[in-house]
Amino acid sequence: MDAFTNPATLSLGFGLIVGVSLGVTGGGGSIFAVPLLIYGLGIPVRTAIGLSLAVVGLTAGFGAALRLKAHEIEFQAGLVFAAGGMLFAPMGTWIGQFISPAALMTIFALLMAFVGWRMWSGKAENSDAVGPCVAQGNGRLRSGCYTRLSLAGAAAGILSGIFGIGGGFVIVPALLYVTGTTIHRAVATSLMVIFLIALSGVGANIFLGQLFPMPVSAMFLSGGLIGMIAGAAIRKKLSGPSLRQTFAIAMWLVGAYIIFKNIS
Numbered sequence: 454m455d456a457f458t459n460p461a462t463l464s465l466g467f468g469l470i471v472g473v474s475l476g477v478t479g480g481g482g483s484i485f486a487v488p489l490l491i492y493g494l495g496i497p498v499r500t501a502i503g504l505s506l507a508v509v510g511l512t513a514g515f516g517a518a519l520r521l522k523a524h525e526i527e528f529q530a531g532l533v534f535a536a537g538g539m540l541f542a543p544m545g546t547w548i549g550q551f552i553s554p555a556a557l558m559t560i561f562a563l564l565m566a567f568v569g570w571r572m573w574s575g576k577a578e579n580s581d582a583v584g585p586c587v588a589q590g591n592g593r594l595r596s597g598c599y600t601r602l603s604l605a606g607a608a609a610g611i612l613s614g615i616f617g618i619g620g621g622f623v624i625v626p627a628l629l630y631v632t633g634t635t636i637h638r639a640v641a642t643s644l645m646v647i648f649l650i651a652l653s654g655v656g657a658n659i660f661l662g663q664l665f666p667m668p669v670s671a672m673f674l675s676g677g678l679i680g681m682i683a684g685a686a687i688r689k690k691l692s693g694p695s696l697r698q699t700f701a702i703a704m705w706l707v708g709a710y711i712i713f714k715n716i717s
Contacts (some may be wrong), residue, residue, distance in 0.1 A: 460494065464669045467493050468676020472512050475621070475677070476684020478640065478700040483509040483618035483647070484565065484707045494669060498554055502617030503658035504665050504673070509619045510651020512677035517644040519685055525641035530632050533599055534642075537606025538613065538620065538650035543657035545614020550661075552615070555715050561616055562708035562715075568622050569704035601631050609646070614654050619647030622704060640688070 467489040474485055486509050490501035520526055549557065605627040609620030621643045628639040 460669065461672050463494060464672035465676040468508065468512075468673040468678075469680040469683075470676075471509065471673075472677035472680020472682075473684040473687065474680075474703060475509065475512055475619075475644070476516055476681040477688050478621065478625070478703060483621055484703060487617050488707065488710065490673075496666070496669070500663065500665070502549070503655065503663040504670055505617040506613060506619070506651050506654045506658065507665065508670065508674050508677055510648050510655060511674055512681050513619055513621075513644040513651065514648035515678050516681045516685065517641065517648055519681070520641040520644065523641070525638050526645055527628070527632060527634055527638055527642045528645075530598075530602055530628065530634075531642040531645050532649075533602040534606040534609070534624065534628070535646045535649035537603035538610030538646065539606075539653035541607040541610035542614040542650050542654040543660075545611035546654060546657040546661065547614070548611070549615040557615060558711045559715055562711040564612075565622060565704040565708040568626055569701040569708070571626060573698055573701035598631070602627075605631065606646070606650075610650050610653070613647075613650050614657060617654075619643075620650060621647055622700075625700070637688070 470489065471483075471486045475483065483505065486505035487501050490496040490505055491498060496504065517526065605623065609623045609627075612618065612623060613620040624643040624646050625636075625639050628634060628642055629636065632639075634642070
């Protein structure tokens with residue numbers, strides 16, 4: 454067996470791709486994880502969904518820890534967002550069992566195309582606009598912000614449970630709009646939120662009897678952690694628009710691939 458086709462080597466390499474993407478965009482890694490596990494490693498769909506959520510969640514948690522020293526995480530908004538996601542992620546896992554994979558992935562691809570367009574056009578990031586939930590001078594969120602953030606978190610949680618993703622493609626744009634923060638702080642906060650939502654989603658998968666192949670899981674996670682460090686370094690060299698456009702391109706490419714697979 455060639456070293457580059459060895460399952461352990463492939464798992465490490467694919468995890469590296471996920472970690473770099475997640476570190477740079479705050480959400481792209483979760484988009485790549487499921488197709489890499491299914492088409493690259495031959496993992497069954499349901500197993501890949503649960504494994505993706507576990508690996509992406511742990512990798513995101515590691516990335517969030519790296520951002521703590523830079524004080525880039527919006528803890529108040531992030532925790533409120535995560536609370537809604539953690540509550541609804543198990544519901545998403547349950548719903549996903551009753552929807553065909555083709556239908557799920559088609560909806561997912563269309564959603565990626567829409568959010569990618571918003572990121573590319575800059576409609577999800579406007580430095581001149583003040584989001585409706587920017588913290589007041591006393592550090593508290595404005596009236597009604599908790600509801601907005603919780604609802605956005607619930608949407609991210611349901612999507613995470615259904616598709617086995619972290620939900621970063623929802624979390625980052627939502628944080629940019631609702632809180633009026635910068636793209637870099639939104640990415641950092643997204644990593645923390647992904648980690649917390651993933652804990653709930655993985656728990657639901659385990660409760661439903663999902664088992665994970667440990668050798669592949671360990672190598673995939675190792676690659677993800679290494680990639681997260683590399684992604685964080687790359688992110689520092691990118692401007693806000695470059696980071697946003699990288700995120701959009703990744704979404705379009707994966708979305709197009711999913712549509713192609715469904716059609717073929």
